Amino acid sequence: MTAVRTRFAPSPTGVLHLGGLRTALYNWLFARRHGGEFFLRIEDTDRQRSSEAHTKGLVEALGSFGLDLDGEPLLQSSRVERHREVARALLERGAAYRCYCTPEELAAMREEQRARGEVPRYDGRWRDRAGPPPVGVKPVIRFRRPDAEEVVVRDWLHGEVRYRNSQLDDLVLLRADGSPTYHLSCVADDHDMGVRQVIRGDDHLNNTPRQLQLIEALGWEPPEYCHLPLLLAPDGRKLSKRDEATDALSYLRAGYLPEAVLNYLARLGWSHGDREIFSISELIECFGREGLGASASRLDPDKLNWIGQQHIKTAAVDILCEGLRAQLESIGLNPEDGPPLEKVVEAWRERAETLAGMAKAARWAFSHEVELAEKAARKVLRPAAREPLAAARAALAGVAEWSAPGIHACIAETAESLGIGFGKLGQPLRVAVTGDTVSPPIDTTLDLAGRARTLERLGAALGYIEARAAAAAGSAAQG
RNA sequence: GUCCCCAUCGUCUAGUGGUUAGGACACCGGCCUUUCACGCCGGCAACAGGGGUUCGAAUCCCCUUGGGGACGCCA
Numbered sequence: 001m002t003a004v005r006t007r008f009a010p011s012p013t014g015v016l017h018l019g020g021l022r023t024a025l026y027n028w029l030f031a032r033r034h035g036g037e038f039f040l041r042i043e044d045t046d047r048q049r050s051s052e053a054h055t056k057g058l059v060e061a062l063g064s065f066g067l068d069l070d071g072e073p074l075l076q077s078s079r080v081e082r083h084r085e086v087a088r089a090l091l092e093r094g095a096a097y098r099c100y101c102t103p104e105e106l107a108a109m110r111e112e113q114r115a116r117g118e119v120p121r122y123d124g125r126w127r128d129r130a131g132p133p134p135v136g137v138k139p140v141i142r143f144r145r146p147d148a149e150e151v152v153v154r155d156w157l158h159g160e161v162r163y164r165n166s167q168l169d170d171l172v173l174l175r176a177d178g179s180p181t182y183h184l185s186c187v188a189d190d191h192d193m194g195v196r197q198v199i200r201g202d203d204h205l206n207n208t209p210r211q212l213q214l215i216e217a218l219g220w221e222p223p224e225y226c227h228l229p230l231l232l233a234p235d236g237r238k239l240s241k242r243d244e245a246t247d248a249l250s251y252l253r254a255g256y257l258p259e260a261v262l263n264y265l266a267r268l269g270w271s272h273g274d275r276e277i278f279s280i281s282e283l284i285e286c287f288g289r290e291g292l293g294a295s296a297s298r299l300d301p302d303k304l305n306w307i308g309q310q311h312i313k314t315a316a317v318d319i320l321c322e323g324l325r326a327q328l329e330s331i332g333l334n335p336e337d338g339p340p341l342e343k344v345v346e347a348w349r350e351r352a353e354t355l356a357g358m359a360k361a362a363r364w365a366f367s368h369e370v371e372l373a374e375k376a377a378r379k380v381l382r383p384a385a386r387e388p389l390a391a392a393r394a395a396l397a398g399v400a401e402w403s404a405p406g407i408h409a410c411i412a413e414t415a416e417s418l419g420i421g422f423g424k425l426g427q428p429l430r431v432a433v434t435g436d437t438v439s440p441p442i443d444t445t446l447d448l449a450g451r452a453r454t455l456e457r458l459g460a461a462l463g464y465i466e467a468r469a470a471a472a473a474g475s476a477a478q479g
Numbered sequence: 480g481u482c483c484c485c486a487u488c489g490u491c492u493a494g495u496g497g498u499u500a501g502g503a504c505a506c507c508g509g510c511c512u513u514u515c516a517c518g519c520c521g522g523c524a525a526c527a528g529g530g531g532u533u534c535g536a537a538u539c540c541c542c543u544u545g546g547g548g549a550c551g552c553c554a
Contacts, residue, residue, distance in 0.1 A: 011554050046553055103552065110551090119481045119550065140552055158484070167482055167550085175552040182554045206483055206549040229485070230547070238547080264491095267503090271492055274502040293492075295485050296547065303491065303504045313517080351516035361515095411513095423513045430514065438515040445514095 004036025012054035016061035021248040029287040037070040083180035098139035099126035121169035141174035151209035156226040255356030260311035305353040327359035338366035347440040370435040385428040393458040408443040432461030
Protein backbone atom coordinates (compact mmCIF):
# COMPACT_ATOMS: atom_id res chain seq x y z
CA MET A 1 0.00 0.00 0.00
CA THR A 2 1.23 3.46 -0.86
CA ALA A 3 1.71 6.02 1.84
CA VAL A 4 -1.43 7.66 3.15
CA ARG A 5 -1.49 11.42 3.32
CA THR A 6 -4.76 13.25 3.19
CA ARG A 7 -5.80 16.83 3.63
CA PHE A 8 -8.79 19.00 4.21
CA ALA A 9 -8.56 22.21 2.23
CA PRO A 10 -11.34 24.66 3.04
CA SER A 11 -11.38 28.29 2.06
CA PRO A 12 -11.78 30.59 5.03
CA THR A 13 -14.84 32.38 3.77
CA GLY A 14 -17.23 31.25 6.47
CA VAL A 15 -17.74 28.93 9.40
CA LEU A 16 -17.11 25.20 9.15
CA HIS A 17 -20.25 23.69 7.75
CA LEU A 18 -21.53 20.16 8.04
CA GLY A 19 -20.50 19.11 4.57
CA GLY A 20 -17.00 20.37 5.24
CA LEU A 21 -16.90 18.57 8.53
CA ARG A 22 -17.84 15.33 6.85
CA THR A 23 -15.18 15.79 4.21
CA ALA A 24 -12.64 16.50 6.94
CA LEU A 25 -13.85 13.50 8.88
CA TYR A 26 -13.43 11.09 5.98
CA ASN A 27 -9.96 12.41 5.29
CA TRP A 28 -9.07 12.14 8.94
CA LEU A 29 -10.54 8.67 9.35
CA PHE A 30 -8.75 7.40 6.29
CA ALA A 31 -5.44 8.75 7.49
CA ARG A 32 -5.89 7.43 11.00
CA ARG A 33 -7.10 4.09 9.74
CA HIS A 34 -3.93 3.56 7.76
CA GLY A 35 -1.47 5.19 10.06
CA GLY A 36 -1.05 8.04 7.62
CA GLU A 37 -1.08 11.78 8.01
CA PHE A 38 -3.88 14.30 7.89
CA PHE A 39 -3.19 17.93 7.00
CA LEU A 40 -5.16 21.10 7.01
CA ARG A 41 -4.59 23.60 4.28
CA ILE A 42 -6.37 26.92 4.31
CA GLU A 43 -7.12 28.05 0.78
CA ASP A 44 -7.01 31.76 1.31
CA THR A 45 -5.74 32.89 -2.07
CA ASP A 46 -8.90 34.91 -2.55
CA ARG A 47 -7.99 37.67 -0.18
CA GLN A 48 -11.22 39.49 -0.83
CA ARG A 49 -13.38 36.86 0.75
CA SER A 50 -10.98 35.22 3.14
CA SER A 51 -10.58 36.29 6.71
CA GLU A 52 -8.25 35.45 9.53
CA ALA A 53 -11.16 35.07 11.88
CA HIS A 54 -12.60 32.33 9.71
CA THR A 55 -9.25 30.61 9.51
CA LYS A 56 -9.05 30.56 13.26
CA GLY A 57 -12.63 29.40 13.47
CA LEU A 58 -11.99 26.52 11.10
CA VAL A 59 -9.00 25.28 13.06
CA GLU A 60 -10.85 25.55 16.34
CA ALA A 61 -13.93 23.86 14.99
CA LEU A 62 -11.95 20.83 13.82
CA GLY A 63 -10.35 20.74 17.24
CA SER A 64 -13.74 20.84 18.92
CA PHE A 65 -14.70 17.70 17.07
CA GLY A 66 -11.43 16.04 17.95
CA LEU A 67 -10.02 15.88 14.43
CA ASP A 68 -6.35 16.37 15.22
CA LEU A 69 -3.93 17.60 12.61
CA ASP A 70 -0.50 16.45 11.64
CA GLY A 71 1.66 19.51 11.52
CA GLU A 72 0.55 23.10 11.50
CA PRO A 73 -2.23 24.34 9.27
CA LEU A 74 -0.76 25.54 6.01
CA LEU A 75 -1.84 28.92 4.73
CA GLN A 76 -1.93 28.79 0.99
CA SER A 77 -1.24 32.50 0.84
CA SER A 78 2.18 31.86 2.34
CA ARG A 79 3.17 29.92 -0.74
CA VAL A 80 2.59 32.35 -3.57
CA GLU A 81 6.30 32.55 -4.35
CA ARG A 82 6.41 28.83 -4.87
CA HIS A 83 3.29 28.96 -7.00
CA ARG A 84 4.81 31.65 -9.19
CA GLU A 85 7.91 29.57 -9.53
CA VAL A 86 5.86 26.65 -10.77
CA ALA A 87 4.06 28.89 -13.23
CA ARG A 88 7.38 30.22 -14.47
CA ALA A 89 8.68 26.72 -14.99
CA LEU A 90 5.62 25.92 -17.06
CA LEU A 91 6.12 29.10 -19.05
CA GLU A 92 9.74 28.25 -19.74
CA ARG A 93 8.98 24.83 -21.07
CA GLY A 94 6.18 26.16 -23.26
CA ALA A 95 3.42 24.57 -21.27
CA ALA A 96 2.01 27.98 -20.47
CA TYR A 97 1.77 31.33 -22.23
CA ARG A 98 0.85 34.94 -21.67
CA CYS A 99 -2.63 36.06 -22.51
CA TYR A 100 -3.36 39.74 -22.90
CA CYS A 101 -7.11 39.59 -23.00
CA THR A 102 -8.85 42.11 -20.81
CA PRO A 103 -11.68 40.98 -18.55
CA GLU A 104 -14.05 42.98 -20.75
CA GLU A 105 -12.83 41.22 -23.84
CA LEU A 106 -13.33 37.83 -22.19
CA ALA A 107 -16.80 38.72 -21.03
CA ALA A 108 -17.72 39.79 -24.53
CA MET A 109 -16.30 36.57 -25.93
CA ARG A 110 -18.35 34.43 -23.55
CA GLU A 111 -21.42 36.45 -24.28
CA GLU A 112 -21.05 35.78 -28.00
CA GLN A 113 -20.45 32.10 -27.42
CA ARG A 114 -23.51 31.84 -25.27
CA ALA A 115 -25.55 33.67 -27.86
CA ARG A 116 -24.42 31.13 -30.42
CA GLY A 117 -25.46 28.36 -28.06
CA GLU A 118 -21.90 27.29 -27.42
CA VAL A 119 -20.27 26.45 -24.16
CA PRO A 120 -18.48 29.57 -22.96
CA ARG A 121 -14.82 28.83 -22.87
CA TYR A 122 -11.59 30.60 -23.64
CA ASP A 123 -10.81 30.22 -27.32
CA GLY A 124 -7.05 30.27 -27.02
CA ARG A 125 -6.64 33.44 -29.00
CA TRP A 126 -3.28 34.23 -27.38
CA ARG A 127 -1.94 30.72 -27.55
CA ASP A 128 0.43 31.21 -30.43
CA ARG A 129 0.16 34.91 -31.03
CA ALA A 130 3.43 36.38 -32.14
CA GLY A 131 4.37 40.00 -32.35
CA PRO A 132 4.32 42.77 -29.83
CA PRO A 133 1.84 42.62 -26.94
CA PRO A 134 -0.67 45.43 -26.54
CA VAL A 135 0.50 48.30 -24.39
CA GLY A 136 -1.03 48.98 -21.02
CA VAL A 137 -2.40 45.47 -20.56
CA LYS A 138 -0.96 43.23 -17.91
CA PRO A 139 -1.05 39.63 -19.09
CA VAL A 140 -2.23 36.58 -17.22
CA ILE A 141 -0.40 33.30 -17.52
CA ARG A 142 -2.50 30.56 -19.04
CA PHE A 143 -1.90 26.85 -19.07
CA ARG A 144 -1.52 25.36 -22.53
CA ARG A 145 -3.94 22.49 -22.50
CA PRO A 146 -2.29 19.42 -24.01
CA ASP A 147 -3.62 17.87 -27.20
CA ALA A 148 -4.77 14.57 -25.83
CA GLU A 149 -8.04 13.02 -27.04
CA GLU A 150 -9.48 12.64 -23.61
CA VAL A 151 -8.61 12.85 -19.97
CA VAL A 152 -9.51 10.02 -17.66
CA VAL A 153 -10.08 10.64 -13.99
CA ARG A 154 -9.82 7.58 -11.81
CA ASP A 155 -12.02 7.98 -8.80
CA TRP A 156 -12.71 5.69 -5.84
CA LEU A 157 -16.42 6.18 -6.16
CA HIS A 158 -16.98 6.89 -9.81
CA GLY A 159 -14.45 4.63 -11.43
CA GLU A 160 -13.11 6.04 -14.66
CA VAL A 161 -14.67 9.33 -15.62
CA ARG A 162 -13.84 10.42 -19.15
CA TYR A 163 -13.69 13.97 -20.39
CA ARG A 164 -13.20 14.99 -23.96
CA ASN A 165 -10.20 17.20 -24.04
CA SER A 166 -12.00 19.63 -26.32
CA GLN A 167 -14.33 20.49 -23.47
CA LEU A 168 -11.47 21.88 -21.46
CA ASP A 169 -9.90 25.24 -22.05
CA ASP A 170 -6.67 27.02 -21.17
CA LEU A 171 -7.08 27.92 -17.57
CA VAL A 172 -5.49 30.91 -15.91
CA LEU A 173 -2.54 30.02 -13.71
CA LEU A 174 -1.40 33.47 -12.65
CA ARG A 175 -3.66 36.49 -12.58
CA ALA A 176 -2.65 39.84 -14.04
CA ASP A 177 -1.49 40.92 -10.61
CA GLY A 178 0.73 37.87 -10.41
CA SER A 179 -1.35 36.01 -7.85
CA PRO A 180 -1.88 32.28 -8.40
CA THR A 181 -5.32 30.79 -8.98
CA TYR A 182 -6.92 27.82 -7.35
CA HIS A 183 -5.87 25.07 -9.75
CA LEU A 184 -2.23 26.00 -9.68
CA SER A 185 -2.09 26.45 -5.93
CA CYS A 186 -4.01 23.30 -5.25
CA VAL A 187 -1.89 21.12 -7.49
CA ALA A 188 1.38 22.59 -6.30
CA ASP A 189 0.48 22.39 -2.64
CA ASP A 190 -0.84 18.85 -2.82
CA HIS A 191 2.37 17.84 -4.52
CA ASP A 192 4.67 19.64 -2.12
CA MET A 193 2.77 18.40 0.90
CA GLY A 194 2.99 14.86 -0.38
CA VAL A 195 -0.76 14.42 -0.43
CA ARG A 196 -1.54 11.01 -1.89
CA GLN A 197 -5.32 10.84 -1.50
CA VAL A 198 -7.50 13.75 -2.43
CA ILE A 199 -10.86 13.26 -0.78
CA ARG A 200 -13.12 16.20 -1.48
CA GLY A 201 -16.59 17.25 -2.51
CA ASP A 202 -18.28 16.16 -5.69
CA ASP A 203 -18.26 19.74 -6.91
CA HIS A 204 -14.57 19.31 -7.65
CA LEU A 205 -14.97 16.32 -9.92
CA ASN A 206 -15.12 18.51 -13.00
CA ASN A 207 -11.98 20.33 -11.90
CA THR A 208 -10.01 17.17 -11.73
CA PRO A 209 -9.23 16.63 -15.42
CA ARG A 210 -7.66 20.09 -15.58
CA GLN A 211 -5.62 19.45 -12.50
CA LEU A 212 -4.56 16.10 -13.85
CA GLN A 213 -3.27 17.74 -17.00
CA LEU A 214 -1.39 20.28 -14.95
CA ILE A 215 0.17 17.56 -12.85
CA GLU A 216 1.17 15.70 -15.94
CA ALA A 217 2.72 18.78 -17.51
CA LEU A 218 4.72 19.24 -14.36
CA GLY A 219 5.87 15.66 -14.48
CA TRP A 220 4.42 14.88 -11.09
CA GLU A 221 2.70 11.77 -9.79
CA PRO A 222 -1.08 12.26 -9.53
CA PRO A 223 -2.79 11.40 -6.24
CA GLU A 224 -5.76 9.10 -5.86
CA TYR A 225 -9.10 10.85 -6.03
CA CYS A 226 -12.32 10.43 -4.17
CA HIS A 227 -15.19 12.80 -4.85
CA LEU A 228 -17.82 12.64 -2.16
CA PRO A 229 -21.48 13.25 -2.91
CA LEU A 230 -23.12 16.30 -1.47
CA LEU A 231 -25.10 16.65 1.70
CA LEU A 232 -28.66 17.83 1.22
CA ALA A 233 -31.11 19.55 3.56
CA PRO A 234 -33.90 17.36 5.00
CA ASP A 235 -36.23 18.57 2.27
CA GLY A 236 -33.82 17.38 -0.39
CA ARG A 237 -32.74 20.83 -1.39
CA LYS A 238 -29.24 22.09 -1.36
CA LEU A 239 -27.91 22.95 2.07
CA SER A 240 -28.06 26.71 2.34
CA LYS A 241 -25.13 28.46 3.90
CA ARG A 242 -27.51 30.78 5.64
CA ASP A 243 -29.22 27.83 7.26
CA GLU A 244 -28.38 27.52 10.93
CA ALA A 245 -28.30 23.74 10.53
CA THR A 246 -25.32 24.17 8.24
CA ASP A 247 -22.95 25.41 10.93
CA ALA A 248 -21.13 22.40 12.34
CA LEU A 249 -20.54 24.04 15.69
CA SER A 250 -24.21 24.73 16.16
CA TYR A 251 -24.65 21.04 16.91
CA LEU A 252 -22.18 21.25 19.74
CA ARG A 253 -23.91 24.32 21.08
CA ALA A 254 -27.16 22.39 20.90
CA GLY A 255 -25.61 19.82 23.20
CA TYR A 256 -24.84 16.92 20.91
CA LEU A 257 -21.72 15.03 21.83
CA PRO A 258 -19.00 15.54 19.20
CA GLU A 259 -18.70 11.81 18.60
CA ALA A 260 -22.44 11.59 18.06
CA VAL A 261 -22.27 14.21 15.31
CA LEU A 262 -19.29 12.46 13.79
CA ASN A 263 -21.02 9.09 14.01
CA TYR A 264 -24.05 10.51 12.28
CA LEU A 265 -22.00 12.21 9.59
CA ALA A 266 -19.91 9.12 9.01
CA ARG A 267 -22.99 7.04 8.36
CA LEU A 268 -24.27 9.59 5.89
CA GLY A 269 -22.63 8.32 2.76
CA TRP A 270 -20.77 5.46 4.28
CA SER A 271 -21.85 2.18 5.82
CA HIS A 272 -20.39 -0.85 7.46
CA GLY A 273 -22.92 -3.63 7.19
CA ASP A 274 -25.90 -3.06 9.43
CA ARG A 275 -23.97 -1.21 12.03
CA GLU A 276 -25.22 2.19 13.14
CA ILE A 277 -23.42 3.14 16.33
CA PHE A 278 -19.69 3.69 16.34
CA SER A 279 -17.32 5.23 18.81
CA ILE A 280 -14.52 7.26 17.31
CA SER A 281 -12.04 4.44 17.64
CA GLU A 282 -14.50 2.01 16.10
CA LEU A 283 -14.95 4.42 13.23
CA ILE A 284 -11.21 4.47 12.70
CA GLU A 285 -11.13 0.70 12.82
CA CYS A 286 -13.97 0.21 10.35
CA PHE A 287 -13.67 3.10 7.96
CA GLY A 288 -12.71 2.27 4.40
CA ARG A 289 -13.44 3.28 0.86
CA GLU A 290 -15.44 0.07 0.25
CA GLY A 291 -18.28 1.39 2.35
CA LEU A 292 -18.60 4.71 0.59
CA GLY A 293 -21.75 5.48 -1.34
CA ALA A 294 -21.96 7.60 -4.48
CA SER A 295 -25.32 9.28 -4.10
CA ALA A 296 -26.19 12.46 -2.26
CA SER A 297 -27.82 12.09 1.12
CA ARG A 298 -30.21 14.17 3.15
CA LEU A 299 -29.83 15.27 6.69
CA ASP A 300 -32.28 13.57 9.03
CA PRO A 301 -32.67 15.33 12.38
CA ASP A 302 -34.59 12.38 13.85
CA LYS A 303 -31.79 10.00 13.20
CA LEU A 304 -29.25 12.45 14.55
CA ASN A 305 -31.28 12.67 17.72
CA TRP A 306 -31.40 8.94 18.08
CA ILE A 307 -27.67 8.65 17.58
CA GLY A 308 -27.20 11.50 20.02
CA GLN A 309 -29.13 9.56 22.61
CA GLN A 310 -27.26 6.35 21.96
CA HIS A 311 -24.00 8.14 22.64
CA ILE A 312 -25.25 9.83 25.78
CA LYS A 313 -26.31 6.43 27.05
CA THR A 314 -22.77 5.16 26.92
CA ALA A 315 -20.63 8.27 27.36
CA ALA A 316 -18.30 8.70 30.32
CA VAL A 317 -19.90 10.39 33.32
CA ASP A 318 -17.34 13.15 33.62
CA ILE A 319 -17.70 14.15 29.99
CA LEU A 320 -21.44 14.32 30.42
CA CYS A 321 -21.12 16.32 33.64
CA GLU A 322 -18.85 18.81 31.99
CA GLY A 323 -21.24 19.30 29.11
CA LEU A 324 -24.25 19.48 31.38
CA ARG A 325 -22.56 22.12 33.48
CA ALA A 326 -22.06 24.33 30.45
CA GLN A 327 -25.62 23.81 29.29
CA LEU A 328 -27.06 24.66 32.71
CA GLU A 329 -25.03 27.82 32.80
CA SER A 330 -26.16 28.77 29.37
CA ILE A 331 -29.77 28.73 30.50
CA GLY A 332 -28.96 30.79 33.54
CA LEU A 333 -28.84 28.10 36.18
CA ASN A 334 -26.14 27.54 38.76
CA PRO A 335 -24.79 23.98 38.49
CA GLU A 336 -23.61 24.17 42.11
CA ASP A 337 -27.05 24.98 43.39
CA GLY A 338 -28.57 21.57 43.05
CA PRO A 339 -27.85 17.87 43.18
CA PRO A 340 -24.45 16.49 42.21
CA LEU A 341 -24.21 16.48 38.43
CA GLU A 342 -23.29 12.80 38.32
CA LYS A 343 -26.68 11.98 39.76
CA VAL A 344 -28.44 14.12 37.20
CA VAL A 345 -26.49 12.52 34.40
CA GLU A 346 -27.30 9.02 35.59
CA ALA A 347 -30.98 9.88 35.92
CA TRP A 348 -31.18 11.21 32.39
CA ARG A 349 -28.68 9.34 30.32
CA GLU A 350 -31.38 7.11 28.91
CA ARG A 351 -33.87 9.85 28.28
CA ALA A 352 -31.91 12.68 26.71
CA GLU A 353 -30.95 13.20 23.10
CA THR A 354 -28.74 16.17 23.82
CA LEU A 355 -27.11 17.73 26.84
CA ALA A 356 -29.17 20.84 26.22
CA GLY A 357 -32.27 18.70 26.46
CA MET A 358 -30.97 17.19 29.65
CA ALA A 359 -30.32 20.59 31.21
CA LYS A 360 -33.73 21.80 30.24
CA ALA A 361 -35.47 18.72 31.57
CA ALA A 362 -33.55 18.92 34.84
CA ARG A 363 -33.97 22.61 35.42
CA TRP A 364 -36.36 22.09 38.34
CA ALA A 365 -33.52 20.50 40.28
CA PHE A 366 -31.51 23.71 40.06
CA SER A 367 -34.03 26.51 39.96
CA HIS A 368 -35.58 28.06 43.04
CA GLU A 369 -39.10 28.25 41.84
CA VAL A 370 -40.85 25.70 39.82
CA GLU A 371 -43.26 26.73 37.15
CA LEU A 372 -46.38 24.60 37.13
CA ALA A 373 -47.36 23.59 33.64
CA GLU A 374 -50.97 24.63 33.50
CA LYS A 375 -52.30 21.55 31.83
CA ALA A 376 -50.44 19.21 34.18
CA ALA A 377 -51.47 21.11 37.27
CA ARG A 378 -55.10 21.20 36.27
CA LYS A 379 -55.17 17.54 35.59
CA VAL A 380 -53.15 16.23 38.50
CA LEU A 381 -53.24 18.75 41.33
CA ARG A 382 -56.93 18.32 42.07
CA PRO A 383 -58.71 18.37 45.39
CA ALA A 384 -58.54 14.60 45.46
CA ALA A 385 -54.76 14.87 45.61
CA ARG A 386 -54.77 17.08 48.67
CA GLU A 387 -54.91 14.40 51.30
CA PRO A 388 -52.31 12.11 49.70
CA LEU A 389 -49.95 15.01 49.14
CA ALA A 390 -50.31 16.27 52.66
CA ALA A 391 -49.70 12.81 54.03
CA ALA A 392 -46.68 12.31 51.80
CA ARG A 393 -45.31 15.67 52.82
CA ALA A 394 -45.56 14.82 56.48
CA ALA A 395 -44.00 11.41 55.93
CA LEU A 396 -41.21 12.75 53.72
CA ALA A 397 -40.36 15.40 56.26
CA GLY A 398 -39.47 12.59 58.61
CA VAL A 399 -37.51 10.34 56.29
CA ALA A 400 -34.27 9.50 58.04
CA GLU A 401 -32.09 9.19 54.97
CA TRP A 402 -32.89 11.34 51.91
CA SER A 403 -32.04 8.84 49.23
CA ALA A 404 -33.94 7.17 46.43
CA PRO A 405 -34.49 3.90 48.35
CA GLY A 406 -35.47 5.77 51.50
CA ILE A 407 -37.89 7.95 49.59
CA HIS A 408 -39.25 4.96 47.75
CA ALA A 409 -40.04 3.15 50.99
CA CYS A 410 -41.64 6.23 52.42
CA ILE A 411 -43.89 6.78 49.44
CA ALA A 412 -44.85 3.12 49.24
CA GLU A 413 -45.78 3.15 52.92
CA THR A 414 -47.80 6.32 52.59
CA ALA A 415 -49.65 5.00 49.56
CA GLU A 416 -50.45 1.78 51.32
CA SER A 417 -51.73 3.49 54.41
CA LEU A 418 -54.00 5.60 52.21
CA GLY A 419 -55.11 2.52 50.33
CA ILE A 420 -54.03 3.91 46.95
CA GLY A 421 -51.54 2.71 44.35
CA PHE A 422 -47.97 3.93 44.22
CA GLY A 423 -48.67 5.59 40.92
CA LYS A 424 -51.64 7.50 42.25
CA LEU A 425 -49.35 9.23 44.64
CA GLY A 426 -46.43 9.51 42.24
CA GLN A 427 -48.00 11.81 39.68
CA PRO A 428 -49.16 14.52 42.11
CA LEU A 429 -45.75 14.45 43.73
CA ARG A 430 -44.07 14.71 40.36
CA VAL A 431 -46.14 17.63 39.20
CA ALA A 432 -45.73 19.39 42.51
CA VAL A 433 -41.97 19.03 42.52
CA THR A 434 -41.09 19.33 38.83
CA GLY A 435 -44.04 21.27 37.53
CA ASP A 436 -44.84 18.71 34.87
CA THR A 437 -45.86 15.11 34.31
CA VAL A 438 -42.58 13.82 32.98
CA SER A 439 -39.40 13.13 34.93
CA PRO A 440 -37.21 10.24 36.05
CA PRO A 441 -38.71 7.72 38.54
CA ILE A 442 -40.34 9.61 41.39
CA ASP A 443 -37.93 8.46 44.08
CA THR A 444 -35.00 9.58 42.00
CA THR A 445 -36.80 12.78 41.17
CA LEU A 446 -37.37 13.69 44.80
CA ASP A 447 -33.83 12.70 45.65
CA LEU A 448 -32.56 15.09 42.96
CA ALA A 449 -34.84 17.90 44.11
CA GLY A 450 -33.57 17.54 47.66
CA ARG A 451 -35.59 17.54 50.84
CA ALA A 452 -35.87 21.28 51.24
CA ARG A 453 -37.09 21.92 47.70
CA THR A 454 -39.40 18.94 47.87
CA LEU A 455 -41.13 20.00 51.06
CA GLU A 456 -41.37 23.58 49.97
CA ARG A 457 -42.91 22.67 46.64
CA LEU A 458 -45.33 20.23 48.20
CA GLY A 459 -46.44 23.07 50.41
CA ALA A 460 -46.89 25.29 47.39
CA ALA A 461 -48.84 22.60 45.58
CA LEU A 462 -51.12 22.17 48.55
CA GLY A 463 -51.66 25.92 48.49
CA TYR A 464 -52.49 25.69 44.79
CA ILE A 465 -55.09 23.03 45.48
CA GLU A 466 -56.60 25.06 48.32
CA ALA A 467 -56.88 28.11 46.13
CA ARG A 468 -58.44 26.09 43.40
CA ALA A 469 -60.96 24.51 45.74
CA ALA A 470 -61.83 27.92 47.13
CA ALA A 471 -62.32 29.32 43.67
CA ALA A 472 -64.51 26.40 42.73
CA ALA A 473 -66.57 26.79 45.89
CA GLY A 474 -66.92 30.51 45.20
CA SER A 475 -68.15 30.06 41.70
CA ALA A 476 -70.46 27.26 42.82
CA ALA A 477 -71.94 29.51 45.50
CA GLN A 478 -72.41 32.25 43.00
CA GLY A 479 -73.97 29.99 40.43
C1' G B 480 -27.28 25.37 -23.53
C1' U B 481 -22.77 21.87 -23.08
C1' C B 482 -20.31 18.45 -20.05
C1' C B 483 -20.13 15.48 -15.61
C1' C B 484 -22.28 12.79 -11.43
C1' C B 485 -26.36 10.30 -9.04
C1' A B 486 -31.15 7.07 -8.71
C1' U B 487 -33.55 0.42 -3.43
C1' C B 488 -38.99 1.71 1.89
C1' G B 489 -40.73 8.96 3.85
C1' U B 490 -35.09 9.18 5.40
C1' C B 491 -29.97 6.70 5.99
C1' U B 492 -28.61 2.28 3.78
C1' A B 493 -27.37 -3.58 2.80
C1' G B 494 -27.38 -5.95 -1.80
C1' U B 495 -22.70 -6.72 -6.70
C1' G B 496 -27.02 -12.25 -12.04
C1' G B 497 -30.90 -16.76 -8.72
C1' U B 498 -32.83 -13.34 -1.52
C1' U B 499 -39.94 -14.28 1.10
C1' A B 500 -35.17 -7.57 -1.32
C1' G B 501 -32.09 -7.32 4.91
C1' G B 502 -31.05 -3.54 8.83
C1' A B 503 -31.61 1.42 11.16
C1' C B 504 -34.40 6.18 11.98
C1' A B 505 -39.37 7.91 11.77
C1' C B 506 -44.45 6.14 12.10
C1' C B 507 -48.32 2.50 14.06
C1' G B 508 -49.54 -1.60 17.50
C1' G B 509 -48.11 -4.58 21.91
C1' C B 510 -44.98 -6.02 26.21
C1' C B 511 -42.18 -4.02 30.34
C1' U B 512 -43.46 0.03 33.78
C1' U B 513 -44.49 4.52 38.95
C1' U B 514 -44.94 9.31 34.45
C1' C B 515 -41.35 9.77 30.50
C1' A B 516 -37.58 7.25 28.45
C1' C B 517 -34.58 2.84 27.75
C1' G B 518 -35.31 -2.18 26.36
C1' C B 519 -38.03 -6.17 23.92
C1' C B 520 -41.77 -8.15 20.29
C1' G B 521 -44.68 -7.16 15.97
C1' G B 522 -46.57 -4.07 11.77
C1' C B 523 -46.53 -0.46 7.66
C1' A B 524 -43.21 0.61 3.75
C1' A B 525 -38.75 0.45 -1.72
C1' C B 526 -35.77 -1.63 -6.53
C1' A B 527 -38.28 5.91 -10.92
C1' G B 528 -40.19 4.40 -16.15
C1' G B 529 -39.21 1.91 -20.81
C1' G B 530 -36.32 -1.11 -23.79
C1' G B 531 -32.53 -4.72 -24.35
C1' U B 532 -28.53 -8.89 -22.75
C1' U B 533 -29.58 -13.57 -20.12
C1' C B 534 -32.58 -19.77 -18.63
C1' G B 535 -32.80 -15.87 -14.87
C1' A B 536 -32.07 -9.10 -13.48
C1' A B 537 -32.42 -4.26 -7.94
C1' U B 538 -27.69 -6.01 -9.81
C1' C B 539 -24.90 -5.55 -16.87
C1' C B 540 -26.04 -2.11 -21.47
C1' C B 541 -29.12 1.84 -23.84
C1' C B 542 -32.96 5.56 -23.70
C1' U B 543 -36.40 8.57 -20.92
C1' U B 544 -37.54 11.01 -16.48
C1' G B 545 -36.09 13.17 -12.05
C1' G B 546 -32.29 15.25 -8.75
C1' G B 547 -27.48 17.47 -8.26
C1' G B 548 -22.87 19.60 -9.89
C1' A B 549 -19.39 22.19 -13.19
C1' C B 550 -18.75 25.55 -17.07
C1' G B 551 -14.44 32.81 -13.85
C1' C B 552 -8.20 36.78 -13.61
C1' C B 553 -13.88 32.19 -6.90
C1' A B 554 -12.23 28.25 -4.30
